[in-house]
Amino acid sequence: MSVNYPQIEESGLTQYIPPKEEYNTFENDEHYEELGREWGLFGKTPKKDFWYKGKGYKRSVKVVGFIEYGVTGTFHTLIIKFEDGNISCIHPDYLKEMQKSTFGKETEESPVPVKSSPKKDKSLTSTTKPKNKSTNEKATKSEIALPEDKVTFMATVKGFGTKPNPFSDNDDEILLLDNVKITADKQLEVGFAWCGYSKTLKKLELQEGQSLEFSAKIVKKKHKEFPYKINNPSKIKVQ
Structure with a gap:
């Protein structure tokens, strides 16, 4: 377009x-x-x-x-x-x-469409720290070629944690996953990953150690301890 x-x-x-x-x-x-x-x-x-x-x-x-x-x-x-x-x-x-009725009335200057980016967050805080560091290091060193589209995953619930949210007074809750595997035609071992602990996930009342199957996208993040993020998990099955 x-x-x-x-x-x-x-x-x-x-x-x-x-x-x-x-x-x-x-x-x-x-x-x-x-x-x-x-x-x-x-x-x-x-x-x-x-x-x-x-x-x-x-x-x-x-x-x-x-x-x-x-x-x-x-x-x-x-x-x-x-x-x-x-x-x-x-x-x-x-x-x-x-959306406020007072917007633009306090100043005569034309608005700038995009604000400057806030400070980048440097860390996540988890209630359960990943113990399997070798898995993470192995995955990182091998530079896994991640699929761009949604794929099916298997994973284990490792724990729960939080991460800073600069736009809120409260931290965001996250779900920590271990033994993450992509179960496509060519299986791929990912190891440790995390995702936002959404309302959909909370309804499942997940417990540590439970096995999950779901469909989602996965992305690489520039974070040593939390290198992989799962985006928008759906079709979740608790095993």
Whole structure:
């Protein structure tokens, strides 16, 4: 899709900042609602349409995806889509501020579409530290070629922990997994990994030592102790 920018509006200027890389889309409505609440864009009632405001104008947009960044991939840049088809990047907190009726009235300056990135988090805090360091080191050294698409996994619940969330007063809960294996045509030993402890996972009332089978994407993170993250596990079976 071609992106035309800047585009002059009748009463102002819209500056589009298209993503320079591929962005993540939402798996389903539940995934969108879970992240939307995490970003503080809405409460119990999901919201699909948002205002993008500039000096003297406002336009309707939808959140169509996001980009992860930071050491653990816990920071996000949102991808918003305008009614004319153009897409642009914006920080979650900035889009949230635009929804306020007072936005733009305190200053005469034109808004900047994307805020500067917050400090990267340097560590995760787990209630159960991974003991199988050799597995992690072996996986890291061999530079596993991770699949880009969703695949089926087998794993064992190792424990539970938390990680800092710079946009909230509370830390985010995480699920620690061990003996992680990709069970495709070519089986792949991953070892230790982690994922967000979502409401869907909490409903399963998981216990340490339980075996799981699920479908998900896996990504490599620049973190020695927590190198692999599982994204959006679904079709979860507890064995």
